[in-house]
Amino acid sequence: xxxxxxxxxxxxxxxxxxxxxxxxxxxxxxxxxxxxxxxxxxxxxxxxxxxxxxxxxxxxxxxxxxxxxxxxxxxxxxxxxxxxxxxxxxxxxxxxxxxxxxxxxxxxxxxxxxxxxxxxxxxxxxxxxxxxxxxxxxxxxxxxxxxxxxxxxxxxxxxxxxxxxxxxxxxxxxxxxxxxxxxx
Amino acid sequence: xxxxxxxxxxxxxxxxxxxxxxxxxxxxxxxxxxxxxxxxxxxxxxxxxxxxxxxxxxxxxxxxxxxxxxxxxxxxxxxxxxxxxxxxxxxx
Ligand SMILES: [Zn+2]
Numbered sequence: 001x002x003x004x005x006x007x008x009x010x011x012x013x014x015x016x017x018x019x020x021x022x023x024x025x026x027x028x029x030x031x032x033x034x035x036x037x038x039x040x041x042x043x044x045x046x047x048x049x050x051x052x053x054x055x056x057x058x059x060x061x062x063x064x065x066x067x068x069x070x071x072x073x074x075x076x077x078x079x080x081x082x083x084x085x086x087x088x089x090x091x092x093x094x095x096x097x098x099x100x101x102x103x104x105x106x107x108x109x110x111x112x113x114x115x116x117x118x119x120x121x122x123x124x125x126x127x128x129x130x131x132x133x134x135x136x137x138x139x140x141x142x143x144x145x146x147x148x149x150x151x152x153x154x155x156x157x158x159x160x161x162x163x164x165x166x167x168x169x170x171x172x173x174x175x176x177x178x179x180x181x182x183x184x
Numbered sequence: 185x186x187x188x189x190x191x192x193x194x195x196x197x198x199x200x201x202x203x204x205x206x207x208x209x210x211x212x213x214x215x216x217x218x219x220x221x222x223x224x225x226x227x228x229x230x231x232x233x234x235x236x237x238x239x240x241x242x243x244x245x246x247x248x249x250x251x252x253x254x255x256x257x258x259x260x261x262x263x264x265x266x267x268x269x270x271x272x273x274x275x276x
Contacts, residue, residue: 063246063247064193064194064245064246064247064248065193065246065248065266067246120197120198120200120201121195121196121197122196134194134195134245135194135244135245135246135247136194136197136201136244136245137198137200137201137244137245142243142244142245
């Protein structure tokens with residue numbers, strides 16, 4: 001039997017349908033987001049970081065020593081891979097994770113209070129600085145958390161955990177009337 | 185148990201982010217060592233009261249192995265260093 005391959009977003013079932021208006025605290029999920037993992041060869045951490053951070057369109061998310069998630073708002077997954085190969089292909093291992101990770105953007109005045117219910121790091125603006133990022137446990141799920149705006153946080157999670165994390169976040173945000181939708 | 189660990193890469197984190205992988209003070213015997221030496225190395229563990237050195241894996245963070253020195257009575261954490269750095273230090 002021949003079946004068509006259906007490439008569906010991990011949260012398709014949760015967010016399908018007419019977009020609801022965003023409340024003050026809002027969880028936005030990008031439809032398709034180019035994400036890659038870069039792991040520097042031994043001893044080349046600094047060189048790779050320099051190469052990556054010299055490119056304005058790329059956003060670097062710290063994972064560990066010599067390891068980053070690279071998020072691009074302008075590239076397709078293939079385009080991002082091509083760009084990374086040119087930037088640091090000989091100095092690092094580059095793996096496309098665009099289909100393997102889901103990016104969620106939590107924004108609003110209560111974003112920190114919502115996240116604090118599941119995350120054990122200090123989210124105070126002075127402690128978790130703008131453009132800061134780190135791997136962290138949210139509830140029982142390992143995520144990468146980044147602060148991309150004054151009250152804006154981006155969470156990157158493995159595709160298989162996306163639905164679970166989404167439900168956790170909606171529960172954490174219920175007292176704050178958290179809304180959710182795919183981005184336009 | 186020590187509930188907050190200061191990871192050298194990630195900062196202060198709750199212990200739930202880590203997996204404890206056991207005694208870090210053991211020295212691997214030579215391949216030709218006696219069966220008793222290997223048996224002790226693989227299976228026999230002390231249950232110390234007081235200062236211990238352990239391997240902790242930061243599973244939900246940087247995914248690095250760390251060497252944590254802590255007190256099993258007072259829960260005080262004395263030091264946390266990256267496993268690779270500790271191994272380099274030990275080789276010197
Ligand atoms: Zn860590």
